[in-house]
Amino acid sequence: MADSQARKQTNTLVVGISGPSSSGKTTLARLLQRIFCGVDLQPSSGTGSAEEKLNTFIIHEDDFYYPDDQIPYTTTKSGERIQDWDTADAIDTNFLAQALAYVRQHGKLPPRLQSKEDQNDKTDSGVEDALVQDLRKLVGERLGSGTGTESQKPKTIAFMEGFLLYSAPDANKDKSPLRAVQDQIHLPLFLPASYTNVKTRREARSGYVTIGPVPDEPEPESKSSVGSKGEPIDLEAEDDRPPQNFWVDPPGYVDDIVWPRYVEDHAWLLIADEGVEGGLVEKVGEGVDVRADAGVRGCAGAGGVRDGCCFEMGC
Template sequence: MKPVHEKAVVIGISGPSSSGKTTLARLLQRVFYGVDLKPKDSRLNTFIIHEDDFYFPDDKIPYTTTRSGKRIQDWDTASAIDIPFLSQALNYVRENGTLPPRLQSKEDQNDTTDSGVSDEIVQELRGIVSSRLQDEARKSTENPTIAFLEGFLLFAPPSEAGGEEHVLRSVHDAIHLHLFLPAAYELVKARREGRSGYVTIGPAPEPPVQSSGGGDGGGGKTSTEVDLDAEDDRPPQNFWVDPPGYVDDVVWPRYVTDHAWLLIAEDGDGDEKGGDGALAEEDLVRRVGDGTRARTDVGVEVAPGCGNAGMDVVLRWAVELILGYYLNRM
């Protein structure tokens, strides 16, 4: 049963860069938004939350050292995300059923691509959702809300894998349903390198400073309590373009390391147990291979097709899972 103080269900959509997270979130919003409920004058409300909107300003993004010894900013680590701000925002959404006024999206200013899903399929799925909700939903005086949260780093491992103290624990626990989209290394590399860049916020960073600690990875930076009801007063926007070799130096190894608990080794060693976070980064990358196999026993729903299914198949899978979860909570 849905707790009485909660006014929204949060659906988390995660996976590597360029795996289709934003595309799926936008399709799901089209499928679910405004669907008639019982009573007839009630409609389903939906909106999207982009994890990219919770990046620290440019001058607070950490640096890392590539294999060639070059110092560059690392946008693919938890240390680049204001995790306390994200957690506060998710709890606000659950309690109020709306986005906090503080949050204004810059992600929607970035490039969009064709979803590959026809309007006919979207309308077909809207009809299925409407029919199921009309037939099965119990009478409610509330206007229910579904929030779709999409991001590259949202989930934490289970407690037996060290998840209790994980930097993303508060984010993971604020999500009701966890959806994961695997994607092969070659696809991630091609799509990511094909992007023009990303809108960012804040002052330009200072030149990198050499540090014995390296400044690599780690947990999210400490953030003070955010006034979620205040207007967004974050600094002017900039534009980030991946430097040459960024996917191989940062994006892919960071993804594999952060998801070692979820990904399954392709060499048969430890099959169905996920990667070993104690291994060196290069060993993890080697064992995971193209990165398309993920565990299904850790509370995370994994999209069908090992990254090869079309977005129409993934969309149908997600709609069915969300419908089932939503109806079970009513």
Template structure:
């Protein structure tokens, strides 16, 4: 976590990142449903206009840092950290995009809500949470953005899972219209970009291998356990534990056993 206690700040700014189709938006929405006073901002809301998206080998590349308006993103995050809420003129188009069934049972969600309710009661935590979900938040090209987060969660997935999930999507609402991946987009654009931007987080630069614990510790990134790759239930339970530890740390361990 950030060295500055969130209790002295108007908001806990959380980054949830990982490859396309790793479950970032789904997890963010589940956490929002469980923790009170939680909002979500999407990296996809900071794309350039459709006409300004860079072209690679004749295909628009929506999965590179050059496709994003980083000054606007930085300004929005700075506003959130100072005011505890998103800029009033920022309207999300990402919320118009569908998210598949998460597969988490209502009983698990209710148990998480009760767990969080007890946590907040024990610790006195009242700080709002602002989640930012995006595919490039922790890349070295966005180191300045990465440093703004108080808490960083990195989701992982395999090539096979990412390809299957991405190709099952119907498309995406964009700033000016609608985008559908052309044939071969995952193999030509999505996965190569992910490898290029995130190999440094893994041992031997193998993005389907083990996360490099030393690198993640240095950057204060919490890596999702590998067994949660195809289970949003396991991913959610892991994330709640990370949030719980962050709250207890910020409140001096109040209520911990």
């Protein structure tokens, strides 16, 4: 398969971690990085050289937003005109797909990409160092005793986390702007979270670092970011995007934008209760039940402790 051949070239595995806002994607990605980073790929040798250590890093979808003045607007039920940060049109999916292709080819982040997400508030996973060390040892044993050849085993794992990474596995999938993104992900994981948890956590956040600049017009006319119009991007160039600003959710943003967008964009993955009256949001309810036949691996936990979540990296 072409995907297997691409992975053999750089021994890089891209793990996708998606789910609704505040489902714990970034926290899980950072926990997995703690566990996998520096794992001895040849524990029986006892040499522990840098070449035998597993390399890991995180890619944040939030770093691929268009600048603030190019985020689309929408009208809420109350008639208020606000920016919509939870639509695919707010994400530079072309830039993201090309960056992931670069990661697969080179086993590192492109110089063009500098993270703004890492400057946002960080949530402690609550996992003790002793457990992290035990899991790291377990990972090393599994990688060291795996049945694959050395050319097939990953030397680098990139954890790609974001609220919108996958598209529906149907006849119209090639029309989705996310198809090119998902095609670059080897292992797509999904973290469902309940509406209650999403609302509580999102509304407790102070805000988000953004690319900038602050919009001057109520409706942007065009996008001119690095990945617009499907053009190739010089990923080796320095990141010359605008300076940063700070976004704070307006009142009611979760109920008006975040949750409805999440449900609509993942209608192909979420299991709806047809016995419930109302629209799709009402039928999905807390939104924690996902299909097992949609090409995406769902993790247990519903936004809480994920016993049974996937630690098998498909190696």
